[in-house]
Amino acid sequence: MNAKPNQPLDFDVQRIRTDFPLLGRKVHGKPLVYFDNANTSQKPLQVIEAVDRHYREHNANVARAVHQLGEEATAAYEGARDKLAAWINAASRNDIVLTSGTTQSMNTVAYSFALPRLKPGDAILTTVMEHHANIVPWQLVAARAGATVKAAPINERGELILEKFFEMLTPEVKLACVTHVSNVLGTVNPVREIARECRRRGIPLLVDGSQALPHRPVDVQALGCDFYAFTGHKMLAPTGTGGLWAKREHLQSMPPFFGGGEMIREVRFDGTTFAEPPHKFEAGTPNIAGFAGVGAAIDYVQSIGFDAIRAWEHELLAYATERLREIPGLRIFGEAAEKEPVISFLIEGAQATDMATLLDLEGVAVRSGHHCAHPLMQFYGVPATLRASLAFYNTREEVDVFIAALLKVRKLLM
Known part of the structure; x- marks a missing residue:
């Protein structure tokens, strides 16, 4: 051409x-000139058709059925987990928790990881450029625990002042949180360098990847962070989809955030035994058709x-x-x-x-x-x-x- x-x-x-x-x-x-892609992306026919096909041909609940439709729905849902794990180079598919998006992913970390570890005088460190989803959950759990939320500064160009961020990684900080790409400025933060400095101090790092995954390849193992949260609807997939990648040891140690069906092994009135991660964080019926669309969205991006x-x-x-x-x-x-x-x-x-x-x-x-x-x-x-x-x-x-x-x-x- x-x-x-x-x-x-x-x-x-x-x-x-x-x-x-x-x-x-x-x-x-x-x-139409659509320049609102950081808010939500448009969807290709391949994604629209995958969602439509699910409801026309495969509609059933996941995991609980042994009939053909249930097996097909489960294959699509779990297939999206496989594709996401490969896409971000997770060590295991079981390190991917499927969520409704970044907000649910952040809140899962806030209530299942941060809150049980926080005590009065502790702090969570974030930055001035963050989306509210990477601020408000930390404020909520900090208020419960008597902890505080600190924000590292940026310069006029919209860049994180790294030396200030590193100075603020003091012993009372129990979790650091930073966006990979700013939704307002487009700034790409040096996550690998930030993760290295956090590891040196023994501070877990959460990365908001909502605005990164639509535009760049992401390798969570190479980045070296502890948590990576993302959303589907900004990367061609349906709304109400997303995920949380976390290091296996964190997922093993975290109690469930939501309770209900599917996230259990056995329920008794004298106590409940929970499923292994990631399923212990996936209570209730998920957005099955949406995740069929996630799989199609990943296939589409990879085809280009x-x-x-x-x-x-x-x-x-x-x-x-x-x-x-x-x-x-x-x-x-x-x-x-x-x-x-x-x-x-x-x-x-x-x-x-x-x-x-x-x-x-x-x-x-x-x-x-x-x-x-x-x-x-x-x-x-x-x-x-x-x-x-x-x-x-x-x-x-x-x-x-x-x-x-x-x-x-x-x-x-x-």
């Missing part, structure tokens, strides 16, 4: 877009390859950043040396929500608000930002439409 300038020769974005039915629709009579995806996304990021800098009065938040395709910005004199509303009328979907990151907004001294977040199915032409719409909106609001 004839590649456009700077487009990888083996990457046909127009063909890829045909896999995503929602990208072909119109909004307010104009072709992260090398091609990353090359195209970083080309889009560079192009969009360059075009945005042409707009007078525009300020970009987060210009780290290493970042993923997320750009938060404001235009002087314009409110973020007003701009997002007017952009929607032009068919452009971006995010406005605090992005579940109030402390980060406070650091920059703003109540909200606009956020354009890109994916491999976006195009340079869409960036041009976005910039033209932004200039039109700017003129209306000035």
Whole structure:
């Protein structure tokens, strides 16, 4: 094929877009430009069809049935665990707990791992750039235990000040928590280096991988962290899916967070014996169809390859950043040396929500608000930002439409 300038020769974005039915629709009579991928990604036909096929052909509950449908449903559900384990290079499939997403994964660690270990005077260390899901659960368990939550600072470029983070890894810190990729800034944190310093001090490290897995290969064993939480709906899979990877010794020592069916070996009124990990953390009927979609999403990404995806996304990021800098009065938040395709910005004199509303009328979907990151907004001294977040199915032409719409909106609001 004839590649456009700077487009990888083996990457046909127009063909890829045909896999995503929602990208072909119109909004307010104009072709949709979907730049809200950090919030949730669009789903390819392969994922949609996997969910549909489950309900049409395989619908049954998992684990409890010996009939054919139950075996097929269990195979799809457990198959997703196998694929996730291979995708992030877990040592064992049994190190993957299937959850509803990062929030449930974080809360599982908070209540099953952190709370039993915390005592008055202890601390949990996180950072200023975190999503609320990597702040609030720690505050809740810290309040119960009489512990505190500390936040390491960042610089104006949106980069974690590593020396400060390491200085704050003091003996009272019982857990450190950091995002792999900021959902607001796109900043990529040096997780491997952070994990090394945490290990030197005997402090477990949890990593929020929600914004990393959609854009880059992840090897949890090479990273050296203790916990890695992630969500499915940001990486082409259905909502209500995600997972928690943890070192085996942690899963063995952690009590269950939820109680109910499936997470037990035997229930008696004089005591219950729990299943082995990961099943002791998976009470009740899970999102079986959703995890059939997770398996299909992983297959889809692997069919394209992260090398091609990353090359195209970083080309889009560079192009969009360059075009945005042409707009007078525009300020970009987060210009780290290493970042993923997320750009938060404001235009002087314009409110973020007003701009997002007017952009929607032009068919452009971006995010406005605090992005579940109030402390980060406070650091920059703003109540909200606009956020354009890109994916491999976006195009340079869409960036041009976005910039033209932004200039039109700017003129209306000035």
